[in-house]
Amino acid sequence: MIIPKFITVLLFAIFVSIHSLALPAYAKEEGKLYVIGMGPSGPDLTAPRGLAILEKADIFLCPPYIQMNFPGQIDPAKVAFDPWEGIHDEEAMKLRKTDYDKWLQRVEKRKKKVFNFVMDAINKKKTVVMLDGGDPCVYGPSLYWLLKGFDHRYLEVIPGISAFNAASAALKKPMIGEGINFVMLTAPHSMFGRSFKKGDDLLKELSGYNVTMVFYMALSSMDKLVEKFSRYYPPDLPMAIVYYAGYPDKQMVLKTSLRTVLDDLKKTDEKWLGLLIIGKAVK
Ligand SMILES: C[S@@+](CC[C@H](N)C(=O)[O-])C[C@H]1O[C@@H](n2cnc3c(N)ncnc32)[C@H](O)[C@@H]1O
Structure with a gap:
């Protein structure tokens, strides 16, 4: 059978247009891992981009406390497991202190489990989401521990409002400007080591600058x-602790100083969900 030339051209054009349309659709259906910064509290402080990905997610990897804060966004049936089980609970934290190497072995084991699970899902073209409190790049455990070395081609990170942003808003003060040289985000172990034996030189040097220090x-x-700061700073050094920053009903601001902070801390039992900010900005 002889096919007229114009029909051949037409069929070719249809073939090409179908393929060019199909390509982006195919790309969209590729599997991917998203690490989403969920913000400091609930969905009203999560970026719309992150919320949109939660809607299309096939599989959630998240700890129970995040699931609890997002009941309308996280379908429990889609939660595969808590990636932090056995690594971040109370028992694991004790192990970390008493036998760090053993704790690290657990992390490695968990890392392998997460990697194998996620890659298998990605190969099946699934959208997997791993959820971190606040912003994933500020002491977010997923990127730091479990996803170290994860292939960036399959990974997208969605930023979140960090505790620092929510706490600054609670204080209703600018954290930089008005003669402040810089803002420093840190944690006691980052600055002084877990045994508090390091960091004196650094702190002494810092005392010569006007800095907002966020712990x-x-x-x-x-x-x-307090013991470390008392070596280099005056007793009236301003300090603030913002508890439950961003939580509409629980947020609490404690304004204090180097001299009074230990007494003031006795007023509450919370030992985790509070951010310490030090410097003239919080006066
Ligand atoms: C492992 S870090 C996670 C930080 C998180 N990625 C962020 O960007 O906020 C946990 C610490 O963040 C601080 N934090 C997290 N959420 C907070 C909140 N809503 N209010 C006050 N501090 C918070 C506390 O100091 C807590 O011990």
């Missing part, structure tokens, strides 16, 4: 922090 995970070691 994550500081509440359980305040006595040691």
